[in-house]
Amino acid sequence: MGEQLPALIVATPLLFSFAIYLAGLWRRRLCYPLFLTSLALSAIFSLWLFFRVMIFGPISYPIGGWEPPWGIEYRVDHLSALIIASVATVALLVGLSFRGRVEGETEPSRWSQIYALFSLQLCGLLGMTVTGDVFNLYVLLEIASFSAYAIIAMGERGAEFFAFRYLIFGTIGACCYLLGVGHLYILTGSLNMADLSRLLPPLYPSRALLVGFALLVLGIGIKMAAFPLHTWLPDAYTEAPSSASAFLAPLSTKVASYVFLRILTGIFSPHFSLTSLGDAMGWVALAGAIFASLMALAQQRLRRVLCYLIVSEISFLLMGVASRTADGLRGAVLHLVNDMFMMGCLFTGACAILHQLGREELVALKGLCRKMPLTSAALLLGGLSIIGTPPLCGFFSKWYLVLGAIEARMWHIVIGLLVGSLLNTIVIFRILEKVYLGAGHQHGRLYWDGLPKGMVMGLVIFSLSLILLGVFASEIVAKAIDPWIPL
């Protein structure tokens, strides 16, 4: 069974998504248990795959027995194993925590649909991570996007409109990606990533190749909400049901960032891609980090603030890549993983707040720590980690990002990272101040914050994971990231 894992982690959520929908037609109560089983199985398979790759090295899996480069290859190396494990774990934790929320904010008739879509979303995300075929990646990217559009449209207050805008934007991104794939295919006649990376180097001077590269980067840049292509994100994720933003926000942009790294290093040679992107990427990311933090300062709703923080964190990641050093890339990958957990923690916290208070304006958070001490603690830990307070995990990724920039002697990136973090500090403390110091109405403390058991568990595990990821940062870097570093 161990050899089948790459296919299993994609097939399990896919099959379960049909099962959930069909079961929902018969008995509505079956949906959530099935959904949780799907997440749990994916998480188990993913962790199994992760440890297998850590011990035995990369795995190549030909789909349907067709040998690559003719057939579709699923390929799991150290990097993808790490991302798969984090994605599946975060998905499980979010899924564990948001039951009460989903059932609180959507009509019962939609439960089967939303759970099926979440499962499909996970299938797309995991598939994007394992696949070693550029066209297959496109299909999985679209699977993930479709489910996202549909889930977001289930929100209140005009979510359909923002979902439609996201759809237009997302389709442009996907089409750009597909066009880029077309360029690569014309030039090489291959769609397999490993094969492409072998065939492409002699073609590097070609202008058509450069156009293809630019199209790929542009397409994925939209999907990962890299500044200035981020405009769809805050609206879509804020108007979505809060459970959906908790599920989508930590994962989808991060997986797209993984694909971005894959394109830069797995299809093209890192040297080629990093020199073609050049200094511009560093400057754009720098501007993005500052801009996103400033925008976050201007927002009044918790999830909107967090959305802009996502954009700023993605810019940090890009700055790490732009430094063109091994340490910068280490920082980028570590930040990718950490950010999934940090955002998962914060968005689940937002979910809990909406569940309890029914609103998420920052003003409403006054004195939250008296009423919901647990949620407040999760926000505190998540926030401090985003700022990069040691010994939480955010500190260690920032360590590598800054170190990489120093090694490259790119002082503007060093300053950008430090100033961006300081601005984020203001953003975070603007929230924490309200939560902890705002002399709000004196509500009594609720038993376990008045949250469903699953949500309490999710919040606690998320908070602890931020500390654990910090403690095991060196292990992760040495065992999972270092074998992949292409520089």
Place this chain on the structure above:
Amino acid sequence: MVRESLLPLFEVLLPLSGAMGILIFGERWRNLREATTIAASILTFLGALMMLEPVMEGINLRSEIFVALPGISFLLKVDMMGMVFLLLTSSLWVVISIYSIGHMRSLCEHAQTRFYLCFAMAIFGAVGVALSGNLLSLFVFYEILTVSTFPLVAHHEDEEAILAGRKYLAYLLGGASLAFFAILYGWESFGRMEFAPSGFIPLGSPKGVLLVLLLAFILGFGSKAALMPLHEWLPSAMVAPTPVSALLHAVAVVKAGVFTCLRVLLFVFGPEVLSSMGVSLGFGIFVAFTVIVANLLALREDHLKRRLAFSTINNLSVILLGGFLLSESGIRGAVLHIPFHGLMKITLFMCAGTIYVQTGKEYVSELDGIGHRMPLTMGAFALCALGLCGIPPICGFLSKWFLCLGALEVKQWVFLMVFLLSSFLDAAYFLPIVYRAFFCPGKDLGGIREAPPIMALPLVATAIGSVLLGIFPNLLFHFWDLAQGVAMLVMGGGM
């Protein structure tokens, strides 16, 4: 000599577990909560004493907790320098936690659990700073200290307190990110992290790099040591409850800042590298500026706690200046001044707090004749004020003596004058307070009584302590020997 030991780890964990206990007991079992605070503080103090003996014999206890990043472990190590700060923090925590119970209960303060929790976390940070064996662990604890003090500064939750808290965070986190950069740049350039006596930076490294590093370190960590022009947060932070001010000034926060600066100067750069850079005079003058200007500013402050705050800024820079002298006596004086100033300043703050609790008075001009009503409190105040001016036999005399000697050793007459002038100015703003309290006739002193024992006892104890340490500087804590050991170690004179 180095010995692997778990003692430093336990020592760090004690305040942390105290914090956990406080969180668990909470407001519902407030007596148990307070008992936890005191128990944790006493245990921490005893732990520090247990480690004193091996350290005095020249053995450094070391515990490597885990590998934080490839090539860098999370390292705790006790050496003489750290021991001085550890002893200061842990002993004064006992005093201040007894005092703060009295203070907080008499004023019926809100959110006391948060207060004690953050207090214990701040001590956790400070103890960690004292015991850190390399820059990474130092930075980790430094940040914990910064963040956990924020709720203490903003304790009153009114606009003024929150503004002060924001200012505090802005200065300290801004400084910290500069220091973060310096640590990484140092790691990138030299590949080393662990403190070594006389520094780990090799002689003959490129001057430009060294200068950038030194500037980033001193400005970064100096923000916590309230080095001008980064001192603004400290007087503003005086809105906090008095035990917090005492903690900020005397025990943990600013002392951690100045301790960290000395650590970097002596154990990262080392005297040789610093003197080869030829910038110590420049930096010295920069610091000396703070010494004098802080004292001048203190002269015109009427708010008692703010006046004390400027006095703290002055003394911190005095310590730093001692470090920049790069002479054996200078370092010895600087290291001695850390605990001695802490002891005296905490007494002064507790006196100010007691006056506030008993009379509600906050301004110097209101204190006429109060000495007759509160003889113990004002007596202690007078004693420590004299000590800070450098009058023997109070301990302040000893450290200032060595600082002046240090200036003489390197023939820096300017700095000798700075030290003397600063002491003179100390007298100029402290003695009027004492004079008003004892010799000016007061009005409306009717209802004023001496402080209750739970508040009076700690401040009398620290006042007597500062006299005793002035006469027997080796008493119990061996500060004298430790300071001498640090100076000799750093200057390469043996051990």
Place this chain on the structure above:
Amino acid sequence: MFQQLLSHYNYWFYALMLVLGLYGMISKGNLVKKLVAMNIFQWAIIFFFLSIGAKRGGDIPILPEHGHMEVTARASEFVNPLPHVLMLTAIVVGVATTGIALALILRIYRRWGSLEEDEIIGRLKENG
């Protein structure tokens, strides 16, 4: 030069469609028009892929007799089937996108009674 431009007329065609689609998506205020423009955009890419597989005088890529592998098929005689197969998938994806977009448009119309972007944004602002 001119000859070369002319010989790549398929690329010109798809580039024109692409730009047309992009223009429509950006400039049109009506959501259905936006959707149509998006479809044009997608189809441009599909045409692009189809045209690169085609060959002048190419045959359908099926070998007449199965099992005679020693009969070497000359690749230049056959149309490249792979892009066409890929586009089957892409068409499915495109149809799915259109389907979702139409469903969204329906719901938007039911809620706001309008399909003009400006009007909807105005209403959204009114509602806070």
